[in-house]
Amino acid sequence: MLANIQNTNLSLLLISSLLLASGCGGSDTSQRRANSNPFAPADNNAAPARTAPVTPRLSQSRPAETDKTPEEKESVVPKMQSTTATPANVSSETDLLTEIRKRTLDTEQPGVAVIVRGINGMEAAAVPLLQKNLQSAFLNSTDQNNQATTVQTENGKVEYFNRDQQLVLVLRQVPKDLFAFAQKLNCGKMKEIDVQNRIITIEIKPEELNALALQENSNSLQPDPSVKVSANSNSLKSMSSSPGPEPEIKSEKTADPNRNDRDLKPRPDEDTIDWALRVISGTSSFAHDTACKKLVTMKPDSENLARVSTILAETLPQAKEGFRMKEHINAMSIWYTDEATLAFAALLEEENSALVREDIIQLMPTIHSATMAEILVGRLSNRADMKDARTALKIMGSIAEKPVLRLLDDPDSSMRIEACNILQAIGTRESIDALKKRAEVEESSVVKQQLMETQAEIEKKTAAGK
Structure with missing residues (x-):
């Protein structure tokens, strides 16, 4: 009897051990592990087919998720949102436009704004030059009769500020013709004109800014332009008839004939227009630009308009080959006819x-x-x-x-x-x-x-x- 009881207890103990083993390490445990793994396949039967190398990769990747604190996990959210948000430059451009419109569309003191791009880091040197350029452009685009009463020539009258690596200058006066004003800005390349908001956008390269500075220095060293204008045939004749010494005429007559002055001024008894056209038809680029600038300052008259515009049109190819187009076209903008303007069509058609x-x-x-x-x-x-x-x-x-x-x-x-x-x-x-x-x-x-x-x-x- 005692032997039978012991056998029964041993059988029960064996059965209990088998049941415990199946509950702890059976297929249910494998299933739970598979379900707890986010990378496990959806098919339950496919889980045992995983190869051995997969397990260490999954076990290595999981601590990266489980080791993170809740704060670190939450910090991921704004980073993901920022990738789909509206680009920052859109709002900045809108803010810039709003800021400029407050100035240009001011009911009490309206103005015109010029956005300058490409001179980031050079604003200190650029501002004085560009201020003078804006004022000069306004003078040249405004009726001569109104200049004395409407134009302020102090640099302080041109406001400026810097925003988003762009320099903005605001002239507190409104030109009668915004396009004419824009064309008189002889700095950089014109990119856009917003007529409704009176905003002009230009782009300047550093070398163009340096050239503008050199030109300004050169202009400051030149004598009074009125003296040059008076040196024409009529003034020389009146000077010769007047009593007293004539030092300027004497120096002109006794000058060395071999001296190369590059024809920067008319010869004795040579009219200013004749000198300009003679130089423009020549080969000296230095004198060419000087002559063109002189024509820009003169008012076309019916007697000379056709002659000057024709010669300027005929010499367009020479100006193109000598890299003198800018000043040449500036002169044509003052002295032009429809017939002369047609020369551009042929010039573009022939240029490869x-x-x-x-x-x-x-x-x-x-x-x-x-x-x-x-x-x-x-x-x-x-x-x-x-x-x-x-x-x-x-x-x-x-x-x-x-x-x-x-x-x-x-x-x-x-x-x-x-x-x-x-x-x-x-x-x-x-x-x-x-x-x-x-x-x-x-x-x-x-x-x-x-x-x-x-x-x-x-x-x-x-x-x-x-």
Whole structure:
């Protein structure tokens, strides 16, 4: 009997051990481990098929999650959110525009703002030069009769501040013609003109700023310009008839004939215009720029306009080859005729270098004429010149509106879209009717949508300008 009881106890003990073993290490435990692993496959049967190397990789990756404190885990959230947030530069640009509009659209003392890019770190040297440049541009773009009463020439009248690596200068006077004012800014490259907010954006390279500083120093060393202007044939004749010593004429007559003065001034008994045209037709780049600058200061007259504009047009290729285009075109902006302006069409057509054409096109809006706008519209069909021509037309403003409107009937749909892009910047009430008329017959849904959006944009601007 005692032996049977012991056998029974041993059987019970064995059964209990088996049950405990199955509860602690059976398939349920494997399943729980698989489910606790976020990288485990969804299929329960696939878990045992994992190879041995997978286990250490998972066991090494898990402490990176479990060892983190709750604070560290929460810090991940703002980092992830920041990647999808609105870029910071969008709000900064909006803030900058708002800040500028407070000044330019001030009801009591409005002004015009110039945003200068590309001179980060050089603001201290740039500000005085650019202040003078703004004031000079205002003087040159304003009616001579009103200059004495409207223009303040002190540098302090041009406010400035720095924001987002951009220098902003505000002239507390509004030019009658914003485009004419922009063209007189002889520093950097024109990037954009916002007529509604009276904001001009330019980009200056450090070497261009250095050249502007050298030019300013050179101008400060030159004698009074009025003395040079008086040195023409009439003044010399009056001087010869007057009593007393004549030191200036004597020095001119006794000067060394072999002395090379680069023709920086007229010869005795030579008219200023004759001297300028003689030099421009020559080969000296130094004298060429001086002569062109002199023509810019003179007022065209009916007697000499055709002659001067013709010679300037004929010497355009020489100016291009000698890298003298800027001053040459500045002179043409004062002395131009429609016939002379057509020389740019031939110049661009014959030029094979896209980079050279780019430099020429960027200078062409200086000549503010409908003929120049026609030539620029003609360059839109050239893919290499399209971007530069579009920018130039926007700079020219409403004077380019009619040539651009004719593109609305162009057979090429891309040209009709290009016209809409330009008209959004320069269009007036005249464009609204043309856009409506074109939208009624437009077959392309894409172009029609563009026409409607352009019309709405122009209506919005004209309403704001009332």
